Structures are given as structure tokens and as C-alpha cells.
Amino acid sequence: MGIPVFILAGLLVHFVFLVSIFDIYFSSPLVHGMTPQQTPLPPPAKRLVLFVADGLRADSLYELDSNNTSHAPYLRGILENSGSWGISHTRVPTESRPGHVALIAGFYEDVSAVAKGWKENPVEFDSVFNESKYTWSWGSPDILPMFAKGASGDHVYTFCYTAESEDFGAQDASKLDTWVFDHVKSFFNSSRSNQTLFSALNEEKVVLFLHLLGIDTNGHAHRPNSREYKENIRKVDEGVKEIASMLESFYGNDGKTAFILTSDHGMTDWGSHGAGHPSETLTPLIVWGAGVNYPQKVTSQFFEDNFLKEWKLENLKRLDVNQADIAPLMASLIGVPFPLNSVGTLPLEYLNNSAHFKAESMFTNAVQVLEQFKVKMNQKKATTLSFLFTPFKPLSDSEQISFLKKTRLYIQQQKYDEAVSLCKTLINLALEGLSYYHTYDRLFLGLSIAMGFVGWTTYVILVIVKTHTNLTKTVQSSNKESTVLLYSFTFVGMMITFFLLIQTCPWTYYIYCLLPVPVWYAVMRELHVIQNLAANLWSLPISQSLGFILISIVGIEILVFSFFYRSTLTVGLLVFAGWPVITQLWVQAKTTTSIWTVLCALLAVFPLMPVVGREPNIPLVIAAGLLTLLISGFSLASSCKSENKYRNNEDMKVHFYQMLSIALSTYVVSNTHNSLKNKQGLPVFNQVISWTTLVSSSVLPLLSPTFLFPRLFSILLSLMATYLLLSTGYEALFPLVLSGLMFVWIHMEQEALQHYGLSLKPKLAVFNFAYATDITQFRQLHLDDIRRSFFFVFFIVTAFFGTGNIASVNSFDPASVYCFLTVFSPFMMGGLLVLKVVIPFVLVSCAFEAVQVTTQLSSKSLFLIVLVISDIMALHFFFLVKDYGSWLEIGTSISHYVLVMSLTIFMMLMNGLAQLLTTKRLELSRRTKHHAT
Structure with a gap:
């Protein structure tokens, strides 16, 4: 093999090895073709306001300063008197795009999507915004457009400031948040003279999304323990108070507005995020308004992080959730179908509603997750030979029917706690099954890549020994041996191709499974080098x-x-x-x-x-x-x-x-x-x-x-x-x-x-x-x-x-x-x-x-x-x-x-x-x- 051919082959082989890991471990978990699931009972709220304070750490919001006063007095008053609170646990990578996808769509986007674009939506996924009647959003041009472009129909509207505004060297980054609050207020003021807009705002299933980037920008520029970061939290608190008051006034205090404040990720003490440090993965969650539970008093509660005493919140029940759980919570509050790709579990303790409503909502949640499992299973079944297919046994077709029948019966018999418990079990099993089918081919592909790896490394060693040492003698193999070897490996390649073809595997599988064939063919052609090398090494002293x-x-x-x-x-x-x-x-x-x-x-x-x-x-x-x-x-x-x-x-x-x-x-x-x-x-x-x-x-x-x-x-x-x-x-x-x-x-x-x-x-x-x-x-x-x-x-x-x-x-x-x-x-x-x-x-x-x-x-x-x-x-x-x-x-x-x-x-x-x-x-x-x- 000539040097240019060898270099080209080396680059190609290593590129395949590199890309394979994304196909094996980072393939998109999304499936399509599910039926939307919606709770049949009337929802408690007509509209939802979602505040996402980008880069806000849980401890920065909940902690008290040296004078025992909060950086966010309004929000502190909410969680003490009129709402529920807890910590939203994020997943790695703790970046803005994956965090917002988890919050609004309810699923954890695969890491590779971060590299595909921030403003564009590289994969089609459903979201609470898409399921809403109308969604209006204000904030960063890096976040808002991806949910608008991913939505079906023309009902998700965005209002963004310019990208140049996101300046880490700006005099006051909190102006980004002030811009959002000011534009929301002027938007509602203008609606009073615009009958079409006024009517749309008074519809049911309306979402208002305020993306607040100032805290994140100040955190990067000045660190989370800085005066600028803490002052920005105070300004966000004041802004949230103004918006809540303005909305209550606009809607005549009808009590039909639900509010959620959270964050997409936290931030380390040194002003970065992206990994799994608790300061990055622990984000605040405060929910109040229509359909939301009031604060629950407790005598004692235990969490491993021991923050409660430090925050002086040990007597108020802390309700922790996974970040993806917030999407089904929003869907339940305003009565829209749960996002089709959501893997979140509805956190019932946040809801202030009847036991019947809670049981029906959990049943909807369970069916929605089960729908994904069924689609995923059918996809894998269709691309695997029947005698090779190994189903996920804990959730067979009969088990699925049994779960659904039992749950429906419990709800009819008003055994709501039993129904909820059964739904949670079903959700957990369905999520396990989704993971099982998502990783179904992992071992098979991994072995193929490993064989290619070992073959390539062996071949390079043989090239070194043959061309750059005196350990071997040049021996020409006979034409008959070469022909037999070529036909043998060609036959193996054809068998692999046929096997992949009848299973309608993706084209990338052909590359991963066929790559070891030419690599090992090249190795076997140098069999005489291996024999000479073995003889020479055997003659060396063992020590x-x-x-x-x-x-x-x-x-x-x-x-x-x-x-x-x-x-x-x-x-x-x-x-x-x-x-x-x-x-x-x-x-x-x-x-x-x-x-x-x-x-x-x-x-x-x-x-x-x-x-x-x-x-x-x-x-x-x-x-x-x-x-x-x-x-x-x-x-x-x-x-x-x-x-x-x-x-x-x-x-x-x-x-x-x-x-x-x-x-x-x-x-x-x-x-x-x-x-x-x-x-x-x-x-x-x-x-x-x-x-x-x-x-x-x-x-x-x-x-x-x-x-x-x-x-x-x-x-x-x-x-x-x-x-x-x-x-x-x-x-x-x-x-x-x-x-x-x-x-x-x-x-x-x-x-x-x-x-x-x-x-x-x-x-x-x-x-x-x-x-x-x-x-x-x-x-x-x-x-x-x-x-x-x-x-x-x-x-x-x-x-x-x-x-x-x-x-x-x-x-x-x-x-x-x-x-x-x-x-x-x-x-x-x-x-x-x-x-x-x-x-x-x-x-x-x-x-x-x-x-x-x-x-x-x-x-x-x-x-x-x-x-x-x-x-x-x-x-x-x-x-x-x-x-x-x-x-x-x-x-x-x-x-x-x-x-x-x-x-x-x-x-x-x-x-x-x-x-x-x-x-x-x-x-x-x-x-x-x-x-x-």
C-alpha cells in the first residue's frame, strides 16, 4: 500500500471509528407517529406564564444575605405564602439549549444536537408551545426561534433583542431582562387598542414565555458571587412582581393564571456551566397561581445536600423534580396535550386539584409515555428478523393491556391512589423499555467497531515490522493462496451485506459492520510477517x-x-x-x-x-x-x-x-x-x-x-x-x-x-x-x-x-x-x-x-x-x-x-x-x- 493510499485509508478508518460513537451512543432518542394524549377534565388555568432565569443557581435564589434578607423578596414571599417550591435537577450538558428543550418539550436532547445549531431546530420535536392555542415569547435570539420553527401552524410568536446585546463586557447586562419586562408590558398595553390581539390573549391554553438572560451574562462576566449577579436577581424579582401584578389587573383577577419560575441550568463559582457540578445541576423551581398547591408545612424533611437549614426553609415542604417533569406540569395546568416526546413524570404534589383530576392526569401521562414505547418497539421489530428479535419482557402486549385496564378500573372505582401508583409503575417500565430499544443494537455495533480497531492496529504494527525493521524476511505468497483469501473475505462481506439488507438496517450499519472485512483481509495478507515476527520474538530472552x-x-x-x-x-x-x-x-x-x-x-x-x-x-x-x-x-x-x-x-x-x-x-x-x-x-x-x-x-x-x-x-x-x-x-x-x-x-x-x-x-x-x-x-x-x-x-x-x-x-x-x-x-x-x-x-x-x-x-x-x-x-x-x-x-x-x-x-x-x-x-x-x- 503506497503512502498516500495508507494515509487516506488511515484517515477514513479513524473517521469511521470517531463517528461510530455518535451513532451508537448519541443517536437521537426521538420517535414520531404517536397519538396526542390529553386529560379529559377541565384544567384549572386558562393561561401559563413561564419565567426562565437563565443561569440562575438554586442556592443564589433561596439563600439569605448577612442581614437574613432574601435577594428576591417577592419570590420568597410566594414560596412562603402562596405557592410550591423545590429544586429542578438538570442533566448534563448543563447548557442553554438542552435545558430549554427539557423544560418546554419534556425530553433530554442528545448532546450532538448542541453542535447542530442553537437558533435552528435540527430535529422535529413536540413542545408545550406547539400544543398551546397561542404562545408569545420574549428574550434571546439564541433560544426563542428554535421553538417557533419547531411548531406546527402559526401560533408561536417571538420578540427578540439583537444578538449584539448579549455582551459580556457590557456595563449592565441586567438590561437584557429589563428589555423583556418592558416589552411585555408595552405588548399588553398595545393589545387594549387591538381587538384581534386582545381576543387572542383572552383565549384558553395561552402561554407567555419570558426568557431572562441577564443573570447568565452577569455570571459569566462577574461570577455568581459578585454584586452584579446578586443585583440582577433582585431586578428579576422586581420584574416578575410587576408582570404578575400587571397580568392580574389585565385579566380582572380571574384567578386563571398559573406562574412558573425556574432556570435552564446553574453556574459554577468561576462563571462556567456545562458539566455536572451541583451548582450547575441544581436549579430553582417556584410555582404559584391557578391550580397550584399552597405551601405545605412540615416538621422535618431530609435531603442529602443539607441546604434547607442554610436557606431557613426546613419547615416548608421542598418538592424536587427532574427538569423534564416541568413540561407535563405546564401541560396539565392549562389542559393541553402532553408533548409527544416528553419523558417527564407529572409532579402531582404541585397540583391543587381533585384526586380524580390528578389520577386522570397521571393516566394521560402514562399513556403518552407508553405510546412512545410502542412506536419504538414496532420500529425495532420491523427491522429485526423475527427469530432474532428479543422483546422487552416486563412490558409485553398483554402486560400493557393489563396495566391500562387496571388503571381505568381503579379510576372508575374512585381508588385514585392505587391508580396513580400503577401509572407511575407503568411510566417507569415504559421509560426502561424506551432505553432498551434505543440501545438494542449497541453490543452488535460495538463488537464490529472493536474488531475493526484491533484489525487496524495489528495491520499498522505489521507495516512497521515489515518496512522499518530487520525482523522479517520478504516472502511472496502464492497466487493460489491470495485468490482463496480474496474470495473468502469477499464471501464474508456479501453475507454481512445480505444479513443487513434483509433487516433494512441504516446505511451507517453497513460501514461499521463491513469495515473489519478489508482491514482483516489486509492483515491476513501479511500472515508470513506474523510468522517471522513470532519466530524472532521467541528467540529473544524471556526477561x-x-x-x-x-x-x-x-x-x-x-x-x-x-x-x-x-x-x-x-x-x-x-x-x-x-x-x-x-x-x-x-x-x-x-x-x-x-x-x-x-x-x-x-x-x-x-x-x-x-x-x-x-x-x-x-x-x-x-x-x-x-x-x-x-x-x-x-x-x-x-x-x-x-x-x-x-x-x-x-x-x-x-x-x-x-x-x-x-x-x-x-x-x-x-x-x-x-x-x-x-x-x-x-x-x-x-x-x-x-x-x-x-x-x-x-x-x-x-x-x-x-x-x-x-x-x-x-x-x-x-x-x-x-x-x-x-x-x-x-x-x-x-x-x-x-x-x-x-x-x-x-x-x-x-x-x-x-x-x-x-x-x-x-x-x-x-x-x-x-x-x-x-x-x-x-x-x-x-x-x-x-x-x-x-x-x-x-x-x-x-x-x-x-x-x-x-x-x-x-x-x-x-x-x-x-x-x-x-x-x-x-x-x-x-x-x-x-x-x-x-x-x-x-x-x-x-x-x-x-x-x-x-x-x-x-x-x-x-x-x-x-x-x-x-x-x-x-x-x-x-x-x-x-x-x-x-x-x-x-x-x-x-x-x-x-x-x-x-x-x-x-x-x-x-x-x-x-x-x-x-x-x-x-x-x-x-x-x-x-x-x-
């Missing part, structure tokens, strides 16, 4: 073989553990610090090895630093900028003495411009932080400098000399300028320490070369990337090259987790992008944060490129070893993926697999980028003087 295998397993386990415990990287780096002593390298180069040990120890500090929960430390960023300037100044001074490095004035100009970029970046970070602190917004000059630096950082290295150290240093300076702009604290020092270690690593590998008796050891001072060619013929692979590849993977993982944990959305800090933009833009902000993660990646990749070419080894051979290590890690994480436990555990296990798979694909791309950055040079046009003769 040597076992020792090598043991070290390899321990090394890979350390890498795997680092995904769960960042401190593992510290242990690994401290072991690296002692590597020269173990290998006697310290005898050859004491100064270099001493610097190596110091830098390893310094880098080992970063994984021990906090990822989240830290305040910005701008002086550290400034210090990192000044230190970079100092080092670049020293480099410039020393380079002036060496003609080999800077041969003309153009190179000097590039270096000066890079130093200027560093100085400007340092200034911009400091000035932007002060400007935002004084609530003066992001200065336009700073924004222009930031984006200019970002663009120029990708071009400037290509203008520098292609000698090894000048080119690598130029790459560091350019990327460091951008990294400073994206830093808020100690992480600004990380690229400097990492790059220092990379420079020393290149020297160390040079010293290690003499173990092979190589006389052609290049001098690093004059080594030129531009003239480095693929010199495979100089030597084959040694065991030490596996160590080099392991170092590279370890440094890549260190670059990944050294200052953060990208596997958790929780480590996202919006302050990192404030030099570029403060207006909320999830994809632009996400792109900048990914760039921040990529920069250390590029530094390590460029250093590895230097190691490859200076150790007289082809880039392909070392990279293939890297690929094997990465794939073994990925297979490890594939088996660690789980679909049980908390949603955080499930999400983390999947994100680890996705990360390692992305890492493998990313390293293939990084290899190409590193070659471009190190070997290519853009020549600036020079003027030539023409003298007249």
Missing part, C-alpha cells in the same frame, strides 16, 4: 520480552490515567526527569541533562494547578509576556553574532515584528482587563490588534530562516503572541516552559544517537529544515524509537491537559476570549478556545518533526509507532465507555473516547502542519537596483 511488554503497558496506562487524574502527568514528568540518569546520558552532557531535569520539574507543576474555580491573574500573563520579550531580546543579541542564523535584514525585521507583537499582546491583555473591570467594554483598538495578531501569527514563521532553532523559535514567538491574548492566568507561562523542554529534548535525542554508533550525527546549529529529506536508508527502527514516540504522545497529552481539561465544558472560561470579542457567539468563542488548546499541540509537533529529521529516521516510521500507541489508548477508552451511572460519568467516558480519536486524526493533520511550518519559507520581494550604463 527482555516481558520487560519491554510490561514497560509498554505501564506507559500506556499512565497516559490513560492522565485523562482521569491530571496529577498522573506530574508523576510521568518526574520519571522523565530521571531518564538521563537511567540511560547514562548525564555522563555525556551534564549541562543539557541538568536543564532537562529542571524543565521537567517545572512543567510537572502545571498539572497540579487548578483547572477551574480560579480568578483571573493578569499580572502573571504580563509577566509571561515580559519574560518572552526578554528571551527573544537575548536571542536577537546572540544571533547578531552568528551569520549562520540571520543572513539579511529581512530576517531581522521579522524578529522585530514578532517582538512587537508580543509587546502589543501583553499591553492589550492588561488594558482590556482594566477596561472591562471598569465596565467600559472592549476597546476597538485592542480588538483590532488581537485579530491582526491572530492572522499574522500563522504567516510570520514562514518568513523566518529555515535553520532549526531560528525557525522553531520564530514559531514559538508567533504562537505565544496569540496565546497571551487567550490567557487569563498562570497558563500563559505554559508554552514557554513546554517549548524550553522541547528545545532540550531535541538536544537530548542527539546525544542518545551515539548508542547506535552513527557517525552522521548532524550539527544542530547549522541544521536546515529546508534540506532535510526522508533518509530511511540510513537506519532501521530501534527499541529506543518506541520510547521517542511514547515521549511525543506523552508531551501531546501534557499539552492537552497541562493547563485544563478540554474533556469538560466546565473548564470553559469566557474571559479567555475577551480580547477578541465580548458579544456572545458560541461558535466563534468555541473556535478561539480550540485554538488555545491547539497552540501547545503545534509546538510539540514541530519539536517532534525536528527530532525525526535530526535522528536520521523517516517521519513515517516514527509516526506509525505514535499511531499504534494512540489507537491502543483509543481502544482502551472504547471499552471504558458506559451507559450507566450518572450522566456526568456517561458523558465523561464518551468524551474521553472522542478526545483520543480526535487526537489520532489531529496528530495526522499536525504532522503535515509541522512539516509546513518548519520546511517552507515565503521569500519577501526585494527591490533590485538598476544602474544606468
Whole structure:
């Protein structure tokens, strides 16, 4: 297989492995074709008002300040005197879109939908808004349109402010909420002179939705414990009071309005959300008005979080719900059909109605969930051979009929408690059944992917052994054997295709199940290589073989553990610090090895630093900028003495411009932080400098000399300028320490070369990337090259987790992008944060490129070893993926697999980028003087 074909095949295989996890674990749970279910009795409310205070934590609303007064006195009065309250438990990811979908549609959207769009509705789902007679909503352009576009008919109306209003650097983000309250009031005032609108507002089954984004924006900008966040809660409380009073007046105090106040997610102390910390998953829920229970006095109640005493609410019954339960509660209060895709259970304790109404509502809820189960079961039954189909036994057709008959009989006999109990059992069973059929093919698909994984890794190992070692002899297999092998695998492929075809499986199943066939065919074609390798390994001393295998397993386990415990990287780096002593390298180069040990120890500090929960430390960023300037100044001074490095004035100009970029970046970070602190917004000059630096950082290295150290240093300076702009604290020092270690690593590998008796050891001072060619013929692979590849993977993982944990959305800090933009833009902000993660990646990749070419080894051979290590890690994480436990555990296990798979694909791309950055040079046009003769 040629190199281009191999690379293309590798990218394709890894892309399939990566995408497969979304098909297996992140496929949409939605089903369609259910019959709407509605409670037959008249509802208690004609209209419902839903307030969603985006980013509001439960403790921030319920806690009392030092004077024992509430931040929200009106809402506190409601839960103490006229309504019911509790905590709404959200699921991961704790982001705005999934939170609102759970609240309004009653189901937990699959994580992949977040990436499909915020304003658009990527999948058709039913919602309370869709089932209403009319819905009017006010608020953010990121949330409201997706429910309007998902609605059937023209009865969901939205009023949004502009996207530019969502500015984290704004002087007062609570204006977003004031805008909503003001527009709701003017809307109702205008209806008095608009008879059509006035009549519509007086209809039954009306929903008013007020999305309040100010608290979330202030939380991101100033943290939830800030004065701004708490003051915003007070303003929301006043606004809710005004709206409730205005509506009661508008409707003549008819007592037919129900109110719900809740939040889509909470927020951590450091101003982020997305993961499973209690501060993110515990959100407030206060319900009052028509059909809602009054406060229930209790003598004692117990909850694991022990918040009640702190909030001084231990004598008022706390009614906790799952976030999806709020949708059926809203549907029940105004008498609309329960959302078709809802998986919520109606929280009866919130209802103030007859036992008959409660029993009928629960029965409606049970039938609505059962409808989804039946559709899901029939879909799976239709695409599975009858003799292979295994039904969900606890809810067979006869069991379903039995449940429904018994419940209906209990209601007729007025045994309402028994009916409610039976309905809850039925709902739980139906939800279990939905999960069962949703994951029905998971084992089958998982085994297919695992077989493909093992086959591909085996094939790469065989390629390494065959082309880059002396362990095997070339043996040509006979044409007869090749033909038999080809026909055998073709027959297997045809059988798999036929099996999938008669079951009418999705087209993606064909890819997952057929991929192992060509992969294992390629492996079996190299059977002679396996036989030769086995014979050679058998001849080695057992202690040597076992020792090598043991070290390899321990090394890979350390890498795997680092995904769960960042401190593992510290242990690994401290072991690296002692590597020269173990290998006697310290005898050859004491100064270099001493610097190596110091830098390893310094880098080992970063994984021990906090990822989240830290305040910005701008002086550290400034210090990192000044230190970079100092080092670049020293480099410039020393380079002036060496003609080999800077041969003309153009190179000097590039270096000066890079130093200027560093100085400007340092200034911009400091000035932007002060400007935002004084609530003066992001200065336009700073924004222009930031984006200019970002663009120029990708071009400037290509203008520098292609000698090894000048080119690598130029790459560091350019990327460091951008990294400073994206830093808020100690992480600004990380690229400097990492790059220092990379420079020393290149020297160390040079010293290690003499173990092979190589006389052609290049001098690093004059080594030129531009003239480095693929010199495979100089030597084959040694065991030490596996160590080099392991170092590279370890440094890549260190670059990944050294200052953060990208596997958790929780480590996202919006302050990192404030030099570029403060207006909320999830994809632009996400792109900048990914760039921040990529920069250390590029530094390590460029250093590895230097190691490859200076150790007289082809880039392909070392990279293939890297690929094997990465794939073994990925297979490890594939088996660690789980679909049980908390949603955080499930999400983390999947994100680890996705990360390692992305890492493998990313390293293939990084290899190409590193070659471009190190070997290519853009020549600036020079003027030539023409003298007249």
C-alpha cells in the first residue's frame, strides 16, 4: 500500500471509528407517529406564564444575605405564602439549549444536537408551545426561534433583542431582562387598542414565555458571587412582581393564571456551566397561581445536600423534580396535550386539584409515555428478523393491556391512589423499555467497531515490522493462496451485506459492520510477517520480552490515567526527569541533562494547578509576556553574532515584528482587563490588534530562516503572541516552559544517537529544515524509537491537559476570549478556545518533526509507532465507555473516547502542519537596483 493510499485509508478508518460513537451512543432518542394524549377534565388555568432565569443557581435564589434578607423578596414571599417550591435537577450538558428543550418539550436532547445549531431546530420535536392555542415569547435570539420553527401552524410568536446585546463586557447586562419586562408590558398595553390581539390573549391554553438572560451574562462576566449577579436577581424579582401584578389587573383577577419560575441550568463559582457540578445541576423551581398547591408545612424533611437549614426553609415542604417533569406540569395546568416526546413524570404534589383530576392526569401521562414505547418497539421489530428479535419482557402486549385496564378500573372505582401508583409503575417500565430499544443494537455495533480497531492496529504494527525493521524476511505468497483469501473475505462481506439488507438496517450499519472485512483481509495478507515476527520474538530472552511488554503497558496506562487524574502527568514528568540518569546520558552532557531535569520539574507543576474555580491573574500573563520579550531580546543579541542564523535584514525585521507583537499582546491583555473591570467594554483598538495578531501569527514563521532553532523559535514567538491574548492566568507561562523542554529534548535525542554508533550525527546549529529529506536508508527502527514516540504522545497529552481539561465544558472560561470579542457567539468563542488548546499541540509537533529529521529516521516510521500507541489508548477508552451511572460519568467516558480519536486524526493533520511550518519559507520581494550604463 503506497503512502498516500495508507494515509487516506488511515484517515477514513479513524473517521469511521470517531463517528461510530455518535451513532451508537448519541443517536437521537426521538420517535414520531404517536397519538396526542390529553386529560379529559377541565384544567384549572386558562393561561401559563413561564419565567426562565437563565443561569440562575438554586442556592443564589433561596439563600439569605448577612442581614437574613432574601435577594428576591417577592419570590420568597410566594414560596412562603402562596405557592410550591423545590429544586429542578438538570442533566448534563448543563447548557442553554438542552435545558430549554427539557423544560418546554419534556425530553433530554442528545448532546450532538448542541453542535447542530442553537437558533435552528435540527430535529422535529413536540413542545408545550406547539400544543398551546397561542404562545408569545420574549428574550434571546439564541433560544426563542428554535421553538417557533419547531411548531406546527402559526401560533408561536417571538420578540427578540439583537444578538449584539448579549455582551459580556457590557456595563449592565441586567438590561437584557429589563428589555423583556418592558416589552411585555408595552405588548399588553398595545393589545387594549387591538381587538384581534386582545381576543387572542383572552383565549384558553395561552402561554407567555419570558426568557431572562441577564443573570447568565452577569455570571459569566462577574461570577455568581459578585454584586452584579446578586443585583440582577433582585431586578428579576422586581420584574416578575410587576408582570404578575400587571397580568392580574389585565385579566380582572380571574384567578386563571398559573406562574412558573425556574432556570435552564446553574453556574459554577468561576462563571462556567456545562458539566455536572451541583451548582450547575441544581436549579430553582417556584410555582404559584391557578391550580397550584399552597405551601405545605412540615416538621422535618431530609435531603442529602443539607441546604434547607442554610436557606431557613426546613419547615416548608421542598418538592424536587427532574427538569423534564416541568413540561407535563405546564401541560396539565392549562389542559393541553402532553408533548409527544416528553419523558417527564407529572409532579402531582404541585397540583391543587381533585384526586380524580390528578389520577386522570397521571393516566394521560402514562399513556403518552407508553405510546412512545410502542412506536419504538414496532420500529425495532420491523427491522429485526423475527427469530432474532428479543422483546422487552416486563412490558409485553398483554402486560400493557393489563396495566391500562387496571388503571381505568381503579379510576372508575374512585381508588385514585392505587391508580396513580400503577401509572407511575407503568411510566417507569415504559421509560426502561424506551432505553432498551434505543440501545438494542449497541453490543452488535460495538463488537464490529472493536474488531475493526484491533484489525487496524495489528495491520499498522505489521507495516512497521515489515518496512522499518530487520525482523522479517520478504516472502511472496502464492497466487493460489491470495485468490482463496480474496474470495473468502469477499464471501464474508456479501453475507454481512445480505444479513443487513434483509433487516433494512441504516446505511451507517453497513460501514461499521463491513469495515473489519478489508482491514482483516489486509492483515491476513501479511500472515508470513506474523510468522517471522513470532519466530524472532521467541528467540529473544524471556526477561527482555516481558520487560519491554510490561514497560509498554505501564506507559500506556499512565497516559490513560492522565485523562482521569491530571496529577498522573506530574508523576510521568518526574520519571522523565530521571531518564538521563537511567540511560547514562548525564555522563555525556551534564549541562543539557541538568536543564532537562529542571524543565521537567517545572512543567510537572502545571498539572497540579487548578483547572477551574480560579480568578483571573493578569499580572502573571504580563509577566509571561515580559519574560518572552526578554528571551527573544537575548536571542536577537546572540544571533547578531552568528551569520549562520540571520543572513539579511529581512530576517531581522521579522524578529522585530514578532517582538512587537508580543509587546502589543501583553499591553492589550492588561488594558482590556482594566477596561472591562471598569465596565467600559472592549476597546476597538485592542480588538483590532488581537485579530491582526491572530492572522499574522500563522504567516510570520514562514518568513523566518529555515535553520532549526531560528525557525522553531520564530514559531514559538508567533504562537505565544496569540496565546497571551487567550490567557487569563498562570497558563500563559505554559508554552514557554513546554517549548524550553522541547528545545532540550531535541538536544537530548542527539546525544542518545551515539548508542547506535552513527557517525552522521548532524550539527544542530547549522541544521536546515529546508534540506532535510526522508533518509530511511540510513537506519532501521530501534527499541529506543518506541520510547521517542511514547515521549511525543506523552508531551501531546501534557499539552492537552497541562493547563485544563478540554474533556469538560466546565473548564470553559469566557474571559479567555475577551480580547477578541465580548458579544456572545458560541461558535466563534468555541473556535478561539480550540485554538488555545491547539497552540501547545503545534509546538510539540514541530519539536517532534525536528527530532525525526535530526535522528536520521523517516517521519513515517516514527509516526506509525505514535499511531499504534494512540489507537491502543483509543481502544482502551472504547471499552471504558458506559451507559450507566450518572450522566456526568456517561458523558465523561464518551468524551474521553472522542478526545483520543480526535487526537489520532489531529496528530495526522499536525504532522503535515509541522512539516509546513518548519520546511517552507515565503521569500519577501526585494527591490533590485538598476544602474544606468
